[in-house]
Amino acid sequence: MRFWKFCFLLAGATTVAPTWAAHAYALWGQPKYAQDFSHFGYVNPQAPKGGELRLVSNLRTSTFDKYNPFTIKGSAPAYLSGLMFDTLLTGSMDETATGYGLLAEGVVVAEDGLSATFHLRPEARFHDGKPVLAHDVKHSFDTLMGPHTSPGYKTLLAEVKTCEVLDEHTVRFQFRAPNRELPLTVGGLPIFSRAWGAGKAFNEVVMDIPIGSGPYRIGPVRFGKDITYVRDEHYWARDLPVRRGTANFDRITVKIYQDNTAKLEALKAGEFDMMRFFSAGDWARRVNGRKFTTGELVKGEFEHKLPTGFQSYVLNTRRPLLQDVRVREALGLALDYEWMNRQMFYGAYRRVNGIFGNTMCQTTGTPSDAELALMRAYGKDLPPAAFGPMTEPPRTDGTHSLRENLRKAKGLLAAAGWTVQDGVLRNSEGQPMVLEYLDSGGNGQRMVAPWQRNLQKLGIELRYRAVDFALYQQRLQKFDFDITTIAYQGTNNPGQEFLDLFGSAAADQEDSGNFPGVKNRAVDAFIQKMVSAKSEQELLPACHALERAIAHGHYLIPQWSANTHRMAYNAWRLEHPSVIPPYSNGEGWVMDTWWARMPPLTADTAKTVVQQEGR
Numbered sequence: 001m002r003f004w005k006f007c008f009l010l011a012g013a014t015t016v017a018p019t020w021a022a023h024a025y026a027l028w029g030q031p032k033y034a035q036d037f038s039h040f041g042y043v044n045p046q047a048p049k050g051g052e053l054r055l056v057s058n059l060r061t062s063t064f065d066k067y068n069p070f071t072i073k074g075s076a077p078a079y080l081s082g083l084m085f086d087t088l089l090t091g092s093m094d095e096t097a098t099g100y101g102l103l104a105e106g107v108v109v110a111e112d113g114l115s116a117t118f119h120l121r122p123e124a125r126f127h128d129g130k131p132v133l134a135h136d137v138k139h140s141f142d143t144l145m146g147p148h149t150s151p152g153y154k155t156l157l158a159e160v161k162t163c164e165v166l167d168e169h170t171v172r173f174q175f176r177a178p179n180r181e182l183p184l185t186v187g188g189l190p191i192f193s194r195a196w197g198a199g200k201a202f203n204e205v206v207m208d209i210p211i212g213s214g215p216y217r218i219g220p221v222r223f224g225k226d227i228t229y230v231r232d233e234h235y236w237a238r239d240l241p242v243r244r245g246t247a248n249f250d251r252i253t254v255k256i257y258q259d260n261t262a263k264l265e266a267l268k269a270g271e272f273d274m275m276r277f278f279s280a281g282d283w284a285r286r287v288n289g290r291k292f293t294t295g296e297l298v299k300g301e302f303e304h305k306l307p308t309g310f311q312s313y314v315l316n317t318r319r320p321l322l323q324d325v326r327v328r329e330a331l332g333l334a335l336d337y338e339w340m341n342r343q344m345f346y347g348a349y350r351r352v353n354g355i356f357g358n359t360m361c362q363t364t365g366t367p368s369d370a371e372l373a374l375m376r377a378y379g380k381d382l383p384p385a386a387f388g389p390m391t392e393p394p395r396t397d398g399t400h401s402l403r404e405n406l407r408k409a410k411g412l413l414a415a416a417g418w419t420v421q422d423g424v425l426r427n428s429e430g431q432p433m434v435l436e437y438l439d440s441g442g443n444g445q446r447m448v449a450p451w452q453r454n455l456q457k458l459g460i461e462l463r464y465r466a467v468d469f470a471l472y473q474q475r476l477q478k479f480d481f482d483i484t485t486i487a488y489q490g491t492n493n494p495g496q497e498f499l500d501l502f503g504s505a506a507a508d509q510e511d512s513g514n515f516p517g518v519k520n521r522a523v524d525a526f527i528q529k530m531v532s533a534k535s536e537q538e539l540l541p542a543c544h545a546l547e548r549a550i551a552h553g554h555y556l557i558p559q560w561s562a563n564t565h566r567m568a569y570n571a572w573r574l575e576h577p578s579v580i581p582p583y584s585n586g587e588g589w590v591m592d593t594w595w596a597r598m599p600p601l602t603a604d605t606a607k608t609v610v611q612q613e614g615r
Helices: 080-084 134-144 151-156 181-187 260-268 280-286 290-294 325-333 337-343 369-381 402-415 445-456 469-477 497-502 521-532 536-553 587-593 603-613
Strands: 024-026 052-056 098-101 104-109 115-120 160-167 170-175 216-222 226-231 251-255 274-277 297-303 312-315 419-421 424-426 434-440 461-467 483-486 556-558 564-570
Touching: 052 260, 052 274, 052 587, 080 216, 080 226, 080 587, 098 104, 104 181, 115 134, 115 181, 134 160, 134 170, 151 497, 160 181, 170 181, 260 274, 260 280, 260 290, 274 587, 290 297, 312 325, 325 402, 325 556, 337 445, 369 521, 369 536, 402 419, 434 445, 434 469, 445 461, 461 469, 497 521, 497 536, 521 536, 564 587
Parallel strands: 052 251, 434 461, 434 483
Antiparallel strands: 024 098, 104 115, 115 170, 160 170, 216 226, 226 251, 274 564, 297 564, 312 483, 312 556, 419 424
């Protein structure tokens, strides 16, 4: 479960006589766009409406079996939630920590920080033509907090005491304690109609067509092949500044293929128009062919300023073999990233380090006095190394060698009671160190193989296990794995969601986001301090303390990231704005702001257009 958080803070708000005049709320500083702004700066407000965008999803799921994206069981179609459900506030792609009114035309945060009151736009409409009312907002909140949705919602919203309907267009969220994140969190909740699945338990709302208020509806569906979202010609928000120049395609069709090879060949054959690439090998060696030579298909690398995130090998500390921090650190020492980046990734990536890379919360050097003041209260719960310099992933590029790293790993394992006996690493009871890497579909075996070989030098057997996505998903939900890969998305505004990722309560909650099973008093305290911070001066030490605790706990073995979106697209069928927003997520930018060439170019007309555009 994930949804966008749109950050806002109303300075000098009052609890009486609200005027509903505020157009945006910035967490730090001022919004980029003034109250009279006409459109976001990265869109083309004159973009024509029409045509079709055909793409493939970047999700691991190969198909879908429900239309409800909020329940636990099953898989919903890619992009459904973002295309069909509007939120109270929406963010922009060229700034962070700011929310602009979408369903809500105004919001008041109480001076004591214990409530946030939203006033809905009277013109807001669901797809069935009925108005979006305060009772629908309360229904959405109550449903997401109910027993049939992902537990991540309960974690994020645990400090929301009540959601009250004040009148037909006004709703107030009351909080258990002042918390700068909670107004942001409720502002990003997807809102759906009370009529959707009326009379059923929410887990029985499976194939009922969602009743949202977003710019698209579900159109033609061919199960196992594709789903088409159709633009709502009467979309209620089409002329709002936050929506002008967006949702330009009449149809967005998401194609379904069984594996990456089939996707790539279908792209080359012209079966769809856009594909984002995560494989450096594919991008460097296999994204080619006749349509690329003619210029019909174009390889685009679009730079961004997004947080690096923390894509990692996740070590499940619920497993007895992975409960010793020395063992976990030793496993990381056997990963030769520099060799992999040189030999397998064509130098395309940078190593991830920590959980706040490329944000103001990124940690470097030794702890400050403010960090130490937080950390010393939990000295027994933190590795001693956390009080020293921030971790740096092991290197093999000249400053250190793989041989040195493996020697250090061997020492850590010996200190933890593991020694090599007849070529096999065993503990004092003779138990061998045998671990399983869980993957979906088998595409990751090539990436894991070099690590397997290095672990064998330590006497460790890492078995590779590939399963279909449905089983993979079930095993993740039940935490039934030793090691797997999770591509964690980063954030510029860390808060309540980290309780789901690393909080002790989430460790025992099935289907939570705490995959490594972190249960640590210090981590819980640092997250709470981070969430309750009232200024950057309070926020940053808490973020740094948390990052040190996670990094030095070696729950995650950091992988790699790129600062570009690699996308191949059909330049004869698609156009995009000249301004590239720095905080877009790739596909979202395409679906939201690109438009269709009408009519599409041909081999003859393309020559003239290329000359005019100077390409």
